[in-house]
Amino acid sequence: MTVASVLGRCTASLLCTTILLACVNTTARAEASRASIDARVERLLSQMTVAEKIGQLAQVNADEGKMSDKLRAAVKAGMVGSVLNAVDVATVNELQRIAVQESRLGIPLLMGRDVIHGFKTVLPIPLGQAAAWNPELVEQGARMAALEAAASGVNWTFAPMIDVSRDPRWGRIAESFGEDPYLTSVLGVASIHGFQGDDLSRPDAIAACAKHFVGYGASEGGRDYGFVGIPEVELRNVYMPPFKAAVDAGVATFMTAFSDVNGVPASGNRFLMRTVLRDQWKFPGFVVSDWESILDMVVHGFAANSKEAAFEALSAGVDMEMASTTYRDHLAELLAEKRIDQATLDAAVRNVLRAKFRLGLFERTVTDPAAFPPVASAQNMALAKKLTTQSLVLLQNRNDVLPLTRASLHSLAVIGPMADDDYEQLGTWIYDGDPALSRTPLRAIREMVGPRVTIRHVRAMETTRSRTTTAFADAVAAASSSDAAVLFLGEESILSGEAHSRANIDLPGNQMDLVRAVKSAGKPVIVVILAGRPLTIEPILAAADAVVYAWHPGVMAGPAIADVLFGVESPSGKLPVTFPRVVGQLPLYYAHRNTGKPPLPGAFTHIDDIKVRTSQTGLKNKSWYLDAGYEPLYPFGYGLSYTSFAYSDIRVEPARARVGVPVTVRAVVKNVGKVEADEVTQLYVQDLVGSVTRPVRELKGFRRVHLRPGESREVSFQLSADDLAFYGRNMTRATEPGAFHAWVGGNSTAELRTDFELTAN
Ligand code: BGC
Secondary structure, rough: HHHHHHHHHOOOOHHHHHHHHHHHHHHHHHHHHHHHHHHHHHHHHHHHHHHHHHHHOOOEEHHHHOOHHHHHHHOOOOOOEEEEEOOOHHHHHHHHEEEEHHHOOOOEEEEEEOOOOOOOOOOHHHHHHHHOOHHHHHHHHHHHHHHHHHOOOOEOOOOEEEOOOOOOOOOOHOOOOOOOOOHHHHHHHHHHHHHHHHOOOOOOOOOOOEEEEEOOOOOHHHOOOOOOOOHHHHHHHOHHHHHHHHHOOOOOOOEEEOEEOOEEEHHOOOHHHHHHHHOOOOOOOEEEOOOOOOOHHHHHOOOOOOOHHHHHHHHHOOEEOOOOOOHHHHHHHHHHOOOOOOHHHHHHHHHHHHHHHHOOOOOOOOOHHHHOOOOOHHHHHHHHHHHHHEEEEEEEHHHOOOOOOOOOOOOOEEEOOOOOOOOOOOOOOOOOOOOHHOHHHHHHHHHHOOOOOEEEEEEEOOOOOOOOOHHHHHHHHHHHHHEEEEEEEEEOOOOOOOOOOOOOOOOOHHHHHHHHHHHHOOEEEEEEEEEEOOOOOOHHHHOOOEEEOOOOOOOOOHHHHHHHHOOOOOOOOOOOOOOOHHHOOOOEEEOOOOOOOOOOOOOOHHHHHOOOOOOOOOOOOOOOOOOOOOOOOOOOOOOOOOOEEEEEEEEEEEEEEEOOEEEEEEEEEEEEEOOOOEEEEEEEEEEEOOOOOEOOOOEEEEEEEEEOOOOOOEEEEEEEHHHEEOOOOOOOOOOOOOOEEEEEOOOOOOEEEEEEEOOOO
């Protein structure tokens, strides 16, 4: 709460006076601490040589996580500001000791690591976490990861990745919170709070890093590192909001993208870093490049050589260079030639030093793991299980085949390459994870049903990519002699993540044939998919009675999935990304613009049904694919439950208001089924006319509610002017007067609607 907001809300009451005083005190303390940090930065800066300044801007990779003589010497000489990938606590402590005790000025090191979805306790991949639509749990997960990482001496994570990701071919969609700017903003902020805690100087806080600024998720064709062509209005309205939210949440650092953004690589992009990030958003932290992304500007053809790359990057506002050494090799020369001035160099060094002071690194450089809670504790595993459970999305449940009933089950076939693979269930970026901690679905199902139920396990395929079918007969036999078959399919970890894009996002290998073969046994077929992205799974819907999407669920995959399969928990995850029918529909996302000729429901003719010599306009001139229609397989926000929810009584107050007056949308959600369950209620808004065209719908709020059978609850969402603001034709952000639709429901196709109008005065 700011002083201004208190003043704005309070009348003269004793409580307000007390709050106000507390606010003034907190603000005064924050200002004092800022002033004292600034003074310490200036004192230190005034003692530094040019070489030492350049040293602070260097981030060096620890070889194999250990310490080479070269690294030891560089740290001692004050030539290193940060080390990445050292996580052995003895090595980290020794590096810090050298920096603090043996370097001339004793400046401690930032110890960076990709702590992406847990550290030792591996949580679901971020895309899976997003499917839980639960910011509190995401924050708790990041807090847990921060504690585990800090116990190894890590004080900086390269997370969260808040690239809006609308193309599942892109392997890094796994690391994202999905396609929506609002959901990504909320979950990004939750992660930042989790990593950094309330006070960055506490030993259990680690600095977060908002990455990759900006537009990386829109890599052309879903190919990693690809060109990004995004009009400024789209950059500002879709790709930048999560980053702006991160700045407002106090994120300590930013990372640039590998991308060439509209012709200027992000690591040399003055518009992005100077105009937007510093001048307009007032970001006080520091910016790190991505891995060698400064040097990559030579390959992009944007800089003639590494010296020019260093010039472009520092001039654009990259404070620290990751992995490559263009700053170390050329900044002194650029300075001597007066192409870079002292003030530009000093500003970058200040940004880095300020972060070190904010983190309290000068006050503590020794990490004592014993001072931290144990890693992978029962408590951490329980949190992982909870997050995983809420991330599971039930996509299909024909004839209520799920949940399985323990009491009447005698035997179950558990089939597939992902059923009992402790490594593959963890997903991408698990440097510090330990597969030995993994609880697999097979093991958890066995524990769940006990010895009374016969479990017939057939892996059937060595990997998800296998082409051999020799073990399929065993799978069919297992299914035939069991009450039902559960298949664990999907993609292995290596098929998603950085540089792991796919042009075809079907189930790889012969998995589809495996489903069909098992189906021939005539028993109920349940498919659980573990994957790093949405896959084009339409072909399995005919063969499978039930489909559960589990993403890469992390260490507690098994217990979470078993709870859902056997109805201990009702599934409550919702898709954070649209599922296409075929890859050719991509990119496909719910918040698209309308065309002038949108699809006409009911008038679509599929390619197979087109009559010979149909006239040019006989199929209607509408925006659709003749061979794939215009709808996704599953819309954003979708997910089934073991119960049903009914939405009613939508209303908005006031229905007509001046721009600036908050508007509240309310609706009632009722559990009309037979089991208690969570529902993620969602609010979507359409701004009907804008100075630039607006999306057909935009998510503006969501709430997870728990309802017993028959119970109903009113959910309400307040929309401020800021919530409805966007960058319009003149590239300024404003809330434009006019008419709005608002829908409340369980996914992005919700039909329960109300309307309101904002007037200019
Ligand atoms: C990735 C970053 C990551 C960095 C350090 C790069 O290749 O793009 O997201 O933080 O490596 O490991």
